[in-house]
Amino acid sequence: MFRKTFILFLTFMSLEAQSPHRLLTQKATMDNVLFLNPAKLRLMQPDEKLTFNFITSSLSLSSDSLEFIDELNSASSSTSKNQEISKLLKKNIGETLSFSAHNFSSVDQNKDDLSWSLGMAHTLDGYFITHTGFGSKGAMESFMEKYRVLIATASLKKENWDYGVNLKAMKKTRSSYNYSINEMIENDSLSDYFDNKNTQEENALAVDMGIVYAPSTINFNPNFSFSLLNIGNSSFKELGTLAQTSNIGISLTPYEELSLQIDYLDLFKNEDTQKFEDGFRVYLGKSFFNDNLTVSSGIVYNAWSFGLDYHYGIFKIGLHSYKVKEYNEKKQRRHELSLAVVW
Structure with missing residues (x-):
């Protein structure tokens, strides 16, 4: 199972990889603080040194989706495609199989009271919905959304206050298509389902602002934070809007x-x-062995999340489980594998 997951991980990462607003803010982890509040940049890199974060990639999907995508990939290269694909569709009729992948690379530094970061995020959110093969919906609906985000962050510290701003240049790509059984038989690999002509693209700019207040005379070292994301809303015209939050x-x-x-x-x-309960995020993390191992838990979408991160040399690997809200508003548990190279 791990081998299959790793192969799929490499497959999705080779694509130009769920919205940076949704994917990178709905997990209960500390790695996404930059996308929640730019004033927290110092939490990501407390040392005054130049840091490179490359190949920070992750793949998340449900156990049912992992099995379906693996079988779809195998059926696409099978010598008996017709039988294998028909069998796969019959097994999953009416199911929504979903997955997400993202890559974030950045360069950042703290110097005196100023922190800065320059990064690039690629994200992919995909859904396969299977049908009987008859009617206008065909045998399988395919829906993909990709984002490419160039993000520049600056954070300034003044006494007990941190002020931060994100400037984001974003490109959104949406692809949707209803495949007939014959078209599925013509596809030779999983990557063929990510490359079709029914694609729309739009660009948008966005600004995030945030503040953090850290009282110096209170026990437990509290930080109080407030942020505005996508100020003034970020419109992708026909492809929708990222609401200001x-x-x-x-x-x-x-x-x-x-x-x-x-x-x-x-x-x-x-x-x-x-919904009211959807807004809560809780993260609790405990580090061991000089911060090389972190065990975490939390609450996302009114459900428990769990995580394990291990740091060895320049490599970081993570395993996480949490719930997400799908594009059809259904909530589903995802399992995530992540890999990062940091120096």
């Missing part, structure tokens, strides 16, 4: 290697589908 949070560090982070996203419910 207001977010608050508090973090506590009762012990040196133990951290608790509680956030509430979209305080004023600017996202139409946002």
